[in-house]
Amino acid sequence: MTQGIVRMLHDLDSFIGTAISKTESLSDIEVEFSQLIEKGLMNPEEWGAMERIEVQRKMRLLDDLLWYTVNELKQANNELRNTMNEMFKKKITEEMQHEAK
Numbered sequence: 001m002t003q004g005i006v007r008m009l010h011d012l013d014s015f016i017g018t019a020i021s022k023t024e025s026l027s028d029i030e031v032e033f034s035q036l037i038e039k040g041l042m043n044p045e046e047w048g049a050m051e052r053i054e055v056q057r058k059m060r061l062l063d064d065l066l067w068y069t070v071n072e073l074k075q076a077n078n079e080l081r082n083t084m085n086e087m088f089k090k091k092i093t094e095e096m097q098h099e100a101k
Contacts, residue, residue, distance in 0.1 A: 008087045015080040022073040029066050032058070 036058060047055075 004090060005087060008083050008090070011083045012080065012087075015076045015083065018076040019073060019080065022069050022076065025065070025069045026073070029062055029069065032062055036062075 036055060039055065
């Protein structure tokens with residue numbers, strides 16, 4: 001196997017690991033949002049000022065985390081797609097060169 005393909009396989013492994021990690025993060029964010037929604041449905045008019053501040057802080061934190069996680073996942077997906085295309089092109093080129101011999 002050529003060094004280029006070995007490098008691309010390592011890249012694919014890295015990109016897949018990133019995608020898995022970010023997917024797990026998105027699942028955690030989903031749980032946190034669900035808990036906030038449940039809390040919000042439980043008499044929010046009875047909340048004190050500190051509870052409102054806490055919920056607002058968590059919402060901002062989760063919003064930021066979600067934004068960064070989704071963008072990192074999109075980047076990993078693009079890199080994965082590009083690496084796969086590069087591997088297919090390399091394989092097709094090798095096959096064509098092999099057939100030409």
